[in-house]
Amino acid sequence: MPQVNTVAVKPGRRAIGFLIEPNSSPLLHCGLEVLPGNIIVNGFDVTHQRSDANFHYGTMSLPLDDLDAAAEEIIGREFPKTPHKRIIRPGSALMLRLLTLHKSVGQLAHDSPDVLELPEVLRAFENELIHIMVRCLAEGAAVKPTVSSRRHDTIVARFEEFLEANPDRPLYLTEICAAIGVAERTLRASCEEHLGMGPIRYLTLRRMHLVRRALLRSDPSKANVTQIVTDHGFWELGRFSIAYRALFGESPSETLRRPAEQPEVCLDRPSSLAATELTARVN
Known part of the structure; x- marks a missing residue:
């Protein structure tokens, strides 16, 4: 794939x-x-x-x-x-x-x-x-x-470092651009070159992985799917549920109900994604 x-x-x-x-x-x-x-x-x-x-x-x-x-x-x-x-x-x-x-x-x-x-x-x-x-x-x-490619390398490295320094919370484009000192347009071009997608799409996918990790770590008798999803910045719950199922093959509630003995998936950012399905997964 x-x-x-x-x-x-x-x-x-x-x-x-x-x-x-x-x-x-x-x-x-x-x-x-x-x-x-x-x-x-x-x-x-x-x-x-x-x-x-x-x-x-x-x-x-x-x-x-x-x-x-x-x-x-x-x-x-x-x-x-x-x-x-x-x-x-x-x-x-x-x-x-x-x-x-x-x-x-x-x-x-x-x-x-x-x-x-x-x-x-x-x-x-x-x-x-x-x-x-x-x-x-x-x-x-x-x-x-090229000189442009080397500059993009540096920008994406700073982008990754900021993600590594903030592994457990949702991140948004404006704060990232301010933190790493680049314009949104430049970060977008760098991410398109390296990741094949813009930073907004990448961060959306990252937040979906954070939701999944939170669901897997939560007690289903106490946790609330809606609360976990909205805590990570997703407000349109219907659209989120469709995108979540397309990405992970199950609904958020099914993830929450998973038996505790199943291996935990710990991803703080997307690491392997089918390029042809990226749009369907985040829209």
Whole structure:
């Protein structure tokens, strides 16, 4: 399905990602188009990725110290400290080797996982994958973002930081623009580029997730759906109920009545949304 994803990389590791099928639909990484044959080098901050249907994606990661040591051995130097969200395009032959080996290891892990428990087999695959990864990153050409794209990166990062600092309450556009020091028009353009939607729609979806979390945490014998919904800024209860069911597959009252032993869903902002259904879900 088409999706909008928020992605974070574990500190201390370098993670790369790439499309694994030549007919895969394109990926937008922080507003930059990623095509088959490109590699994303992820930083440690939060990034946003948008994809259409028929999307096939693979990833690899390595501790930074191990990657630097491997680079010293293979290319005779450490990698330069590059900006986050970098996109690399290696030569076609190297990229084909990476994709072929990555697919082989994945298939082996699926069909015969016990083989990968053999230390010599595991070491051989790891060494080959690391060698190809280092060469792809060292020899590939960087796809440079525009000045506008870098500015939008900064604005969306501040937007995300403000959301993180206020995880448990509804937020509205005017206070966010004032807090992060940008005009509404600029924030809208940045969010459209990164998230595929404007900030108002994004905040509406976020508030719906907050409602769901509140319903799941409440005692159904004491809680009132109307009170919880209006506390989060939704006043047209009929329209809200329709949008809630479209997003979560059940009514607010059904969520409230869920047995306590069921796993709790804790999302303070939308993290994976079908792009083709966004309008239906919030209107």
